[in-house]
Amino acid sequence: MQARSTWHVAQSFNRNFFGSPVLSCGRGCQPVMTTRFALTILIAVATVCAAVVFFWTGVHALFYAPDSEVASSMPIVAATSSEPVRLIIPSLNIDANVQQVGITKAGAMGTPSNFTDVAWYKYGPAPGHLGSSVIDGHVDNGLSLAGVFKHLVDIRVGDDVYVVDKVGAKLHFVVTDIESYPYEDAPSQDIFARTDKARLNLITCEGIWVPAGKTYDHRLVVYTELSAS
Amino acid sequence: MIKKFLGTSLVTFALLSGVASAQTTTASTTVGTPNTGAGGETSQNVMLLATSGAAALAGALYLARRAKLQ
Numbered sequence: 001m002q003a004r005s006t007w008h009v010a011q012s013f014n015r016n017f018f019g020s021p022v023l024s025c026g027r028g029c030q031p032v033m034t035t036r037f038a039l040t041i042l043i044a045v046a047t048v049c050a051a052v053v054f055f056w057t058g059v060h061a062l063f064y065a066p067d068s069e070v071a072s073s074m075p076i077v078a079a080t081s082s083e084p085v086r087l088i089i090p091s092l093n094i095d096a097n098v099q100q101v102g103i104t105k106a107g108a109m110g111t112p113s114n115f116t117d118v119a120w121y122k123y124g125p126a127p128g129h130l131g132s133s134v135i136d137g138h139v140d141n142g143l144s145l146a147g148v149f150k151h152l153v154d155i156r157v158g159d160d161v162y163v164v165d166k167v168g169a170k171l172h173f174v175v176t177d178i179e180s181y182p183y184e185d186a187p188s189q190d191i192f193a194r195t196d197k198a199r200l201n202l203i204t205c206e207g208i209w210v211p212a213g214k215t216y217d218h219r220l221v222v223y224t225e226l227s228a229s
Numbered sequence: 230m231i232k233k234f235l236g237t238s239l240v241t242f243a244l245l246s247g248v249a250s251a252q253t254t255t256a257s258t259t260v261g262t263p264n265t266g267a268g269g270e271t272s273q274n275v276m277l278l279a280t281s282g283a284a285a286l287a288g289a290l291y292l293a294r295r296a297k298l299q
Contacts, residue, residue: 040295047288053283061274065267101263115267121260140268143275149265163239186262203262209269216269219262 031154061142071101078126079127081167087135089119089160090145092155096148098135098163109192109203111136114146118202124192127163128171128226131195135163136203139216149204153220161200161224180206186219198226 010170046145084098090170101110101119112119125131139148161173191201207218 032283038291043288043291047285047292050281050284050288052284054278057274057277057281061267061270061278067264102259104263106261107262111263111265119263123260136263136265139266142267142270147266149288178233181262183262188260188262191262192260203265204239205264205266211269214269215264216266221262 053092055189060217062145063114063141065111065115065141066113067101067104069110069120070105072103072123074103074123076122077124078129079090081131081165082126082133083122083166084120084127084135084163085166086164086190087228089155089159090162091159092151094148095195096137101136109134109136111138112148115141118148119203121192125175125198126165127200128165128169130198132192132199134192134201134203139206141205147204149202149220150203152204152222155222160227161202161222163200172227172229174227175222175224177223179219179221182205183210183213183215183217183219183222184222191221200226 034171059082083100083106086095087098097117099112099117099119100122101112102122104110109121115138118135120127120167121134121136125133127135136151137152139149139152140147155175155178157175159175161175163171163173165171191203201224202222204220205216205218206220207216209215210217
C-alpha cells in the first residue's frame, strides 16, 4: 500500500511538471528521465538564455552605454562646488544632466553611461574657469535613434550655451567656432588644453561608421567662450 | 601570451608617459577624443534582438503548450 501511494505521488508530480509519465515502474518504481523531459529542460534553459540576451542587447542598445574607464593619477583640479550638473542649449532644445567622466583604457575621454545625458571631463577645468572645459554626448544609440547631441551639428556661431553648476549658478557661453576633425587626427591640444580664456568645448561623433574601430570617422567640436553677460 | 604582455606593457608605457607629460604641462593634453556614437552597430543589434526574441518566444510557447497539455 505504501509503495503504491508513493508511485502515484511521483507519477502525478511528473505529469504535472514535465509532460508524459517519466517513471519506469517495474518492481521498484524507479524514476527514469525520459528524452522528452530532457528536451523540455533544454528548451527551458535555452529560452531563459535567449530572454537574457534579448533583454541585455535591448538595454545596451537603447539606454545604457557604459564606457570602461581606468584609474588615473591626474589630479581633479575643479572645486566640487564648480562641478557642472546641467547643460542647456536653447536653440537645440537640449536640457541634459551632466555626468562626470575620466579616461578610457584607450586613452580617450570617457562618455556618458546613457544616450540622454552629457559628460564633463573631470580632469580638466570646470566650466567658467580659465582653460578648456570639455563636455561630450552621444550622437545616437545602438539602434540609430537620436542621442542627446544628435542635432549638435545644427548649432550656429553666436548661439547660447548655459551650464548650471552644483551651487545653482548659471554660466553663459557663446559659440565661437564649429569644427569637424578626423577622429584619429583631432587636435587634442586645442580641444582640451587651451588656457587663454574660460572655454567650454562640446564634442560628439559624426561622419561614417568605421566597423574596425567601432566608431564614426569624424568628431564634431563646438567651441564656446564664457560670456561677460 | 608574449603579444599580450607586450601590448599591456606598451599601453602602460603610453599611459605613464601621458600622465608624466600631463603633469609637466597641463592636466589633459594627451586625452583622445571620445567615442560618442553607437549607430553603426544597429544591424548587429537588430539581428541579435530578432534572433533572441524569436528564440525566447518560441521556447516560451513550447513550454506553455507542454504545461497546458498536462
